[in-house]
Amino acid sequence: MTYTASSGDALRVAIVIPAFNEAESLPGLLAAIPAQVDRVVVGDNGSSDATAELARAGGAVVVHETERGYGAACLAAIAWLAHNEPPDILVFLDADLADDPAGLPLLLAPILAGEAELTLANRLPLAEAGALSGPQRFGSWLAGGLIRLIWGHAFADLGPFRAIRWQTYQQLGMADRNYGWTVEMQIKAAQSNLRWREIALPYACRRKGRSKVSGNLWGSFRAGTKILYLILAAFFRQGWKSRA
Numbered sequence: 001m002t003y004t005a006s007s008g009d010a011l012r013v014a015i016v017i018p019a020f021n022e023a024e025s026l027p028g029l030l031a032a033i034p035a036q037v038d039r040v041v042v043g044d045n046g047s048s049d050a051t052a053e054l055a056r057a058g059g060a061v062v063v064h065e066t067e068r069g070y071g072a073a074c075l076a077a078i079a080w081l082a083h084n085e086p087p088d089i090l091v092f093l094d095a096d097l098a099d100d101p102a103g104l105p106l107l108l109a110p111i112l113a114g115e116a117e118l119t120l121a122n123r124l125p126l127a128e129a130g131a132l133s134g135p136q137r138f139g140s141w142l143a144g145g146l147i148r149l150i151w152g153h154a155f156a157d158l159g160p161f162r163a164i165r166w167q168t169y170q171q172l173g174m175a176d177r178n179y180g181w182t183v184e185m186q187i188k189a190a191q192s193n194l195r196w197r198e199i200a201l202p203y204a205c206r207r208k209g210r211s212k213v214s215g216n217l218w219g220s221f222r223a224g225t226k227i228l229y230l231i232l233a234a235f236f237r238q239g240w241k242s243r244a
């Protein structure tokens with residue numbers, strides 16, 4: 001199945017879902033994914049529950065990645081797509097049903113219209129009460145502010161639900177293997193002056209399963225320090241390069 005671009009081209013969309021012990025949420029999530037989506041690939045990090053079986057039962061391809069980490073799971077799933085069915089548009093979606101797959105047409109619209117290479121779901125305007133923690137909101141504000149200060153691109157959020165043209169993704173050279181995946185993509189989008197759009201989409205509280213990142217202090221701390229580290233490292237690396 002495909003989506004149609006304003007140029008009339010039929011574009012294939014693939015969704016990457018990094019999942020670790022999300023057996024309770026995954027069946028509902030997979031059932032809510034629009035039929036036009038061509039392929040769903042779940043990057044599983046050795047879940048001890050039925051995540052892999054339920055993902056397959058829900059029609060997804062499951063790629064196993066031994067190294068724990070959000071980025072590592074995404075990279076493994078993307079490698080499978082690169083070797084099997086490279087799509088035209090790559091979408092990222094968490095497995096815990098906090099993002100609603102029904103928002104996909106809105107997320108894809110600027111890309112299908114040829115107006116953007118990257119679109120990101122902004123969780124802040126429509127987030128359910130309690131869905132975004134204080135540290136998450138502060139982290140998005142601080143990271144967004146630093147990226148605007150350094151590269152002039154004003155992102156409001158670092159949300160996981162996003163879409164990017166496959167060719168554009170390939171040019172970014174994504175590498176982060178854990179908490180820095182989302183911010184790395186936004187830093188590189190800003191550095192390469194990509195045309196991007198943020199779209200306000202609903203964001204719900206996690207109702208099932210255990211939080212791996214924001215819902216626990218250690219996860220939030222590690223995510224926060226990794227995000228700050230990546231922004232400052234990119235700034236200094238760029239600074240050195242421009243002086244070299």
Ligand SMILES: Nc1nc2c(ncn2[C@@H]2O[C@H](COP(=O)(O)OP(=O)(O)OP(=O)(O)O)[C@@H](O)[C@H]2O)c(=O)[nH]1
Nearest residue numbers: 018019020045069073094095206211212213214215
């Ligand atoms: N494969 C894999 N997936 C992960 C890992 N850590 C998190 N995830 C997945 O990444 C997504 C985001 O993790 P969450 O625990 O929802 O993090 P969060 O959204 O910041 O926190 P909550 O608000 O509590 O949901 C979920 O689909 C997780 O299953 C990991 O180490 N490996």
Ligand SMILES: [Mg+2]
Nearest residue numbers: 094096098206
């Ligand atoms: Mg979540």
